[in-house]
Amino acid sequence: MFLNLLFFIITISIVVVFHELGHYLAARYYNVRVERFSLGFGKVLFRKTDKHGTEWAVSALPLGGYVKPLAEPPAGATAREAAQAISQKTAWQRFVIFGAGPFFSFLLAIIIYSGMKISGTTEPMPSLAQPEPNTAAYVAGIQGGDSLLAVDGVKVQGWAEARLALLEPLASGATTTLELQTENGVTRNAAIQFPKVTGTLEGVDLMGQAGLALMAPKPRVANVLEGGAGKQAGLRDGDLVLRAGNHEEITIIGLIELIQNSPEETLPLLISRDNTELSLNITPRAEVNENNQTVGKIGVAFSGQYPTLTVRYGIFESVYLATVQTFDTAWFSLKMLGKMVTGQLSWKNISGPIAIADYAGQSAQVGLDKFIEFIALITVSIGVLNLLPIPGLDGGQMVFCLIEMVRKKALSEQVQEKSLMVGYSLLLFLMIFAFVNDIARVL
Template sequence: MLEQPPIWLIVVAFVCAIGPLVFFHELGHYLVGRLFGVGAETFSIGFGREVAGWTDRQGTRWKVGWLPLGGYVRFVGDASAASEPAAEMPTDPRSFAGKPVWQRFLVVLAGPMANFLLAIVIFVFFFAAFGVPRTPNVVRAVVSQSAAASIGIQPGDRIEAIAGQATGTFEDIQRIVALRPGEVVTVRFTRDGQEREASTKLGVYEEVDRFGQKYRMGQLGFYATQRGLVTLPPAQLLPEAVNTTWNLTRVTVEGLWQILTGRRSVKELGGPLKMAQVAGQQASLGLFQFVSLLALFSINLGFINLLPVPMLDGGHLLFYSIEAVRRRPVSAQAQEWAFRGGLALLLALMLFTTVNDLGSFGLWEGLGRLIG
């Protein structure tokens, strides 16, 4: 088992991870806003007192705040960094609030989409440089007394789908099964050209990574052929990267849904401290592992910002969708209360995940031993 990286590496790695992700996110907002003629007053990476900055020829103040936990673009006509509309009617033609609702929608949507695009670009470069992991979905051997053995899967069978999701490769099987420890799933497979289907309860095993962190995983119980990397033609790199990003987004959605429905423990929900620890761990393993983590973080950031929570991009998109249907914006009072509720929810979530993170570091267990 590897030792945990030093605190300084964790801090540096976290800043080096969050900074670029926030920059690309806000750059998406900024570029699409500029496309529609929206003026930007501030482009900030981080919050709080300005550490460094400059003002460009368009009058935008580009700055870095001392607290590197986010960022924002403040457009002309915004009442705050959260892009709450100003109370008065906009008179400046560059005002964000004065633009048609469809343009405001696209400006806000551009932030999360920039994060997904960044992940796609990373995967394109990885696949071009190293190839694509692609193992056939054919069974080489079956583990005795496993879920696969219980439904009669045999060597040579081809696993076509699990839990209603197609499994064209062994990597697809791993992705789907890992998220469903102890769940009953339907497995569709072919043998000698004949399609068969059966239901089984997946096994559960605890995977321990190189830093001693434990993860509860599902297990079907068979071995595939030797894994390898496939070199793709240049024209197939982008579609493969898009597909990989989509699959990882589905994993994020499914994992969150399992937590919300009680199928997974809320203790698995991590916050900034856990992200910092993981960033430091991956940075200690090398550049490849760290950049791979950046792609995953970028996907998570894009997805989380699409959630329909006021203060997040998804909350703004929800308001704009309502405005498009009603042909008039949601009242200022309703938006104000929604933003307050969204802020309270985000603060409560950050507090909860921080308590979770500290627990995963063993703090509460250590305090319990001291008190006991």
């Protein structure tokens, strides 16, 4: 719990500071005085005022942050001081100031994705397992051992790239063309029709439901215990199990289940040792487990490693691909929001700070690269959220500015105030709804 909170604070701090930095720099560019730059809300824990009169603060509630520009000229202000109020700026200048926050949110994602693509990532090779009957992949004629080369004409290298390219068609229930290469090196195309997605996506494996999964690696002997049935049969560390019993294709889980279900029964194994195939017979010994069940044991530990490759790009290609990935992610978020508005997806998909903290902790436990990638996902979400045309958000303020540019005059203060009341009420409702969803997930 503590680690989840810690990584949540790190995530929100990075994302919020970068977002608000966009507002701050745009305001400074147009000579708007920024009274406060705060990380967090509520009681100020730390503050420092710079030479421009901006108070840099850290506040007690780490759920966001804000930049507070000078709204109106103070009483008795000189012409120079009055010009530093945001209300004295043109509609276009205010539009840029409000839009700079979401722009910087997307910029942070582009920087993160670019860095990951330049440094390179090690990913499993996209070799597909035999699809389960009646899944979309099975109907499309995909065979075990097919390697995925491209999705709708977009080349993919590793499994992570393949999953990313398939995310939108999976969630949209679209028909997608996959370029595949068989184990014999023959290239072909397969059109796959993904099923429509409804309800909540929480805990749903869309890839698995469609029949798309990595081909599991063959079991390799990691350790042979002295005195066990495996040692007696002649197994050695490093042996690769090609076939067990009458199973032509065997996975680690499948092999372990076969051994456990075959106490005192002879199992023929075909193994590969030093590029030579050998046949062995092994008889699992009957033992009683903790559930008082008789199972087979051979005293061997197995391991399996997916074949991997390093996916790396040059600087310019990385920036281009990172930009495409950022805006594809943003567009996907908008489409999912649209599906929730139209009732195609459940509103239970909305997550709040509790869920974000949980995901932050989980991603950090997987590895630093996954945690950084999670930060990129959150900053894209923040950018999309703030661009929504809801009064009280950056997008709503930008709409006010656009209306003013078209009408050549601003909306009345009464209209703006009522719009803000509606906007803040909607945001409060969404915040409460997100908290309720989070609590329901925990329970």
